[in-house]
Amino acid sequence: xxxxxxxxxxxxxxxxxxxxxxxxxxxxxxxxxxxxxxxxxxxxxxxxxxxxxxxxxxxxxxxxxxxxxxxxxxxxxxxxxxxxxxxxxxxxxxxxxxxxxxxxxxxxxxxxxxxxxxxxxxxxxxxxxxxxxxxxxx
Amino acid sequence: xxxxxxxxxxxxxxxxxxxxxxxxxxxxxxxxxxxxxxxxxxxxxxxxxxxxxxxxxxxxxxxxxxxxxxxxxxxxxxxxxxxxxxxxxxxxxxxxxxxxxxxxxxxxxxxxxxxxxxxxxxxxxxxxxxxxxxxxxx
Amino acid sequence: xxxxxxxxxxxxxxxxxxxxxxxxxxxxxxxxxxxxxxxxxxxxxxxxxxxxxxxxxxxxxxxxxxxxxxxxxxxxxxxxxxxxxxxxxxxxxxxxxxxxxxxxxxxxxxxxxxxxxxxxxxxxxxxxxxxxxxxxxx
Amino acid sequence: xxxxxxxxxxxxxxxxxxxxxxxxxxxxxxxxxxxxxxxxxxxxxxxxxxxxxxxxxxxxxxxxxxxxxxxxxxxxxxxxxxxxxxxxxxxxxxxxxxxxxxxxxxxxxxxxxxxxxxxxxxxxxxxxxxxxxxxxxx
Amino acid sequence: xxxxxxxxxxxxxxxxxxxxxxxxxxxxxxxxxxxxxxxxxxxxxxxxxxxxxxxxxxxxxxxxxxxxxxxxxxxxxxxxxxxxxxxxxxxxxxxxxxxxxxxxxxxxxxxxxxxxxxxxxxxxxxxxxxxxxxxxxx
Amino acid sequence: xxxxxxxxxxxxxxxxxxxxxxxxxxxxxxxxxxxxxxxxxxxxxxxxxxxxxxxxxxxxxxxxxxxxxxxxxxxxxxxxxxxxxxxxxxxxxxxxxxxxxxxxxxxxxxxxxxxxxxxxxxxxxxxxxxxxxxxxxx
Numbered sequence: 001x002x003x004x005x006x007x008x009x010x011x012x013x014x015x016x017x018x019x020x021x022x023x024x025x026x027x028x029x030x031x032x033x034x035x036x037x038x039x040x041x042x043x044x045x046x047x048x049x050x051x052x053x054x055x056x057x058x059x060x061x062x063x064x065x066x067x068x069x070x071x072x073x074x075x076x077x078x079x080x081x082x083x084x085x086x087x088x089x090x091x092x093x094x095x096x097x098x099x100x101x102x103x104x105x106x107x108x109x110x111x112x113x114x115x116x117x118x119x120x121x122x123x124x125x126x127x128x129x130x131x132x133x134x135x136x137x138x
Numbered sequence: 139x140x141x142x143x144x145x146x147x148x149x150x151x152x153x154x155x156x157x158x159x160x161x162x163x164x165x166x167x168x169x170x171x172x173x174x175x176x177x178x179x180x181x182x183x184x185x186x187x188x189x190x191x192x193x194x195x196x197x198x199x200x201x202x203x204x205x206x207x208x209x210x211x212x213x214x215x216x217x218x219x220x221x222x223x224x225x226x227x228x229x230x231x232x233x234x235x236x237x238x239x240x241x242x243x244x245x246x247x248x249x250x251x252x253x254x255x256x257x258x259x260x261x262x263x264x265x266x267x268x269x270x271x272x273x274x275x276x
Numbered sequence: 277x278x279x280x281x282x283x284x285x286x287x288x289x290x291x292x293x294x295x296x297x298x299x300x301x302x303x304x305x306x307x308x309x310x311x312x313x314x315x316x317x318x319x320x321x322x323x324x325x326x327x328x329x330x331x332x333x334x335x336x337x338x339x340x341x342x343x344x345x346x347x348x349x350x351x352x353x354x355x356x357x358x359x360x361x362x363x364x365x366x367x368x369x370x371x372x373x374x375x376x377x378x379x380x381x382x383x384x385x386x387x388x389x390x391x392x393x394x395x396x397x398x399x400x401x402x403x404x405x406x407x408x409x410x411x412x413x414x
Numbered sequence: 415x416x417x418x419x420x421x422x423x424x425x426x427x428x429x430x431x432x433x434x435x436x437x438x439x440x441x442x443x444x445x446x447x448x449x450x451x452x453x454x455x456x457x458x459x460x461x462x463x464x465x466x467x468x469x470x471x472x473x474x475x476x477x478x479x480x481x482x483x484x485x486x487x488x489x490x491x492x493x494x495x496x497x498x499x500x501x502x503x504x505x506x507x508x509x510x511x512x513x514x515x516x517x518x519x520x521x522x523x524x525x526x527x528x529x530x531x532x533x534x535x536x537x538x539x540x541x542x543x544x545x546x547x548x549x550x551x552x
Numbered sequence: 553x554x555x556x557x558x559x560x561x562x563x564x565x566x567x568x569x570x571x572x573x574x575x576x577x578x579x580x581x582x583x584x585x586x587x588x589x590x591x592x593x594x595x596x597x598x599x600x601x602x603x604x605x606x607x608x609x610x611x612x613x614x615x616x617x618x619x620x621x622x623x624x625x626x627x628x629x630x631x632x633x634x635x636x637x638x639x640x641x642x643x644x645x646x647x648x649x650x651x652x653x654x655x656x657x658x659x660x661x662x663x664x665x666x667x668x669x670x671x672x673x674x675x676x677x678x679x680x681x682x683x684x685x686x687x688x689x690x
Numbered sequence: 691x692x693x694x695x696x697x698x699x700x701x702x703x704x705x706x707x708x709x710x711x712x713x714x715x716x717x718x719x720x721x722x723x724x725x726x727x728x729x730x731x732x733x734x735x736x737x738x739x740x741x742x743x744x745x746x747x748x749x750x751x752x753x754x755x756x757x758x759x760x761x762x763x764x765x766x767x768x769x770x771x772x773x774x775x776x777x778x779x780x781x782x783x784x785x786x787x788x789x790x791x792x793x794x795x796x797x798x799x800x801x802x803x804x805x806x807x808x809x810x811x812x813x814x815x816x817x818x819x820x821x822x823x824x825x826x827x828x
Binding site for chain 1: 147149150151152170171173175176177178179180217218219220223224265266
């Protein structure tokens with residue numbers, strides 16, 4: 001079993017707030033992240049997959065294939081977007097780094113597991129100080 | 139003459155577009171940066187000042203003073219904000235990294251030059267691949 | 277289950293030596309790290325906690341709360357200090373990165389586990405080449 | 415149980431190709447990595463070991479010993495070398511990051527496990543976007 | 553006057569040696585960089601241009617145009633190549649970082665200066681410890 | 691004219707204080723940096739030299755020579771030392787980053803200028819947020 005990690009990046013706007021709460025309540029819970037006019041981040045996405053090395057190629061997966069999946073399923077939908085408004089698979093979710101990581105996992109798991117490997121971890125780095133890792137439900 | 143650089147950070151949303159242009163024209167010039175629902179970045183700000191070392195303290199400037207100026211004049215106004223909508227000193231300007239650097243220079247120059255040193259350079263890092271340096275008008 | 281990592285930093289002096297050993301013996305074991313006049317590091321602390329995402333907020337923990345705990349329990353006590361002389365919870369311990377990581381774990385575990393989450397890992401980065409991870413006793 | 419990670423670096427040339435395949439077939443599978451005249455990387459190697467802290471020294475292992483093992487067994491053999499042609503323990507293997515990580519594990523495991531600790535992980539970083547982790551056969 | 557820096561990357565093999573010198577003489581001067589079977593690096597290229605901000609767009613240059621120039625003139629020719637054998641504009645030159653920086657300057661200067669800006673600096677980072685800057689002949 | 695930068699590192703303890711001032715006065719000016727029991731940093735030193743490329747070798751300077759000078763004149767004297775107590779060429783100076791940069795310049799200028807190149811800049815990075823550049827007296 002070997003683990004391969006691919007990094008991709010996307011720059012996006014978001015706002016942390018709960019619909020139905022007042023601005024004051026939202027500010028109390030989410031602080032400046034609840035700014036009604038949005039703010040944004042340079043997100044780094046690290047996707048780790050695991051499996052056996054193909055003895056013919058020395059590869060767990062062809063990185064071009066992995067990168068293509070991540071671009072098609074995630075980056076093209078999130079890069080230079082508003083995570084609250086523009087991203088179908090985030091609809092109705094508060095775009096915290098936690099929820100972003102879980103949502104990305106759900107977007108890519110099936111497709112990745114088709115390639116003789118298994119999705120192991122989705123890591124979302126929001127700032128140099130804060131990051132989230134999600135390993136799926138089990 | 140010695141040069142001191144202080145880094146500060148702010149996370150903000152922005153949109154590159156020219157009022158009066160159609161969405162198509164804006165997309166042609168600004169590409170995905172013109173997304174009407176905004177996107178955002180983790181900006182890094184590097185401010186460089188120059189002057190003589192104070193022989194009593196070994197300091198060009200007390201870093202706490204410099205950091206306080208940058209926070210009061212820049213960070214508190216830009217961090218977790220929308221650079222198009224929320225920042226008084228960016229009003230009417232396209233928030234490109236170029237214009238951000240120039241605007242920050244203009245915000246801090248007078249205050250910094252009061253401290254026995256001179257503002258030398260404002261550097262704005264928008265992504266790991268793109269950055270701007272501005273050294274003032276001369 | 278989701279994992280959140282927060283980075284904090286502290287700059288400290290220390291000396292690796294065993295009381296009762298001669299300077300020669302200390303130098304033999306600890307090398308230049310046993311310099312009697314101390315040396316120091318920019319330490320990076322990465323604290324990882326795990327738990328369930330709160331469906332109301334999208335948060336595992338409010339980062340401000342986590343950061344406040346780390347500052348109160350660790351950073352304020354270690355930053356700009358001498359790890360051999362100034363830090364109560366390091367008293368009598370050789371301040372190797374290993375012992376620092378374990379001591380920080382013991383300082384913060386109870387407080388963190390009060391917040392609907394569990395401490396998962398304490399990582400201490402001493403230089404760009406050397407780091408320690410501790411996951412607790414089990 | 416505590417985990418210590420040591421970083422070392424080596425700069426090397428390599429080519430990904432399968433002997434017996436045509437250049438076209440190699441290019442189809444390995445893309446530009448199959449360039450017959452080689453290309454190269456600044457590899458970063460992160461070796462993680464695990465074990466108990468020695469109460470006398472506060473160390474899991476003396477870093478100088480660990481670094482010496484890595485230099486003798488790996489760095490001196492791979493740094494400024496051609497991974498296809500110059501490295502005995504890579505002979506006959508396609509020098510993918512996956513195979514490099516496994517081969518390094520096999521080179522160092524016995525020696526490291528002699529030092530009151532166990533090899534836990536070999537991580538090879540090939541570019542800022544791609545890395546491999548290997549934890550051994552079990 | 554404002555300065556914009558764009559980063560691009562290329563991974564390449566090279567060998568430092570002087571034709572006509574013996575292997576011993578080459579090793580004496582170039583050390584392990586003269587390994588006859590090549591070695592390689594992850595090169596980072598930072599290109600800085602200078603000029604006036606276009607008041608219509610807030611741009612010094614459209615980054616897509618700059619990136620396209622760098623890719624067409626440099627990256628496509630150097631990435632995953634052997635700098636001694638595969639790169640036309642390096643022919644007959646020892647591919648030291650110094651010579652790489654000068655050669656890249658000469659490849660891109662005319663094209664960049666066509667875009668209402670001037671090439672200011674070419675920086676080549678060979679390892680985390682070594683880099684070169686070239687500002688042209690004047 | 692070409693510019694080459696070499697990075698070296700040293701880990702040291704220091705204390706910012708002025709002899710003759712009370713602890714209160716020192717704390718007022720230097721804050722927590724005046725802690726009587728010292729604190730410390732992982733310093734990064736970037737030394738930039740300038741000159742013409744040797745057409746025989748493609749080098750401005752042989753990096754091994756430059757690294758050897760920096761190690762002999764600076765690193766061996768500052769690494770794992772107390773900058774107030776252990777470093778001859780810092781005696782009587784407040785070890786601010788400013789004074790460290792100037793002192794290192796004075797230590798290495800003559801030796802470097804013997805090698806067909808000139809010292810251009812000494813940069814000292816004290817933390818990820820603070821750095822100093824010194825270009826000599828002129």
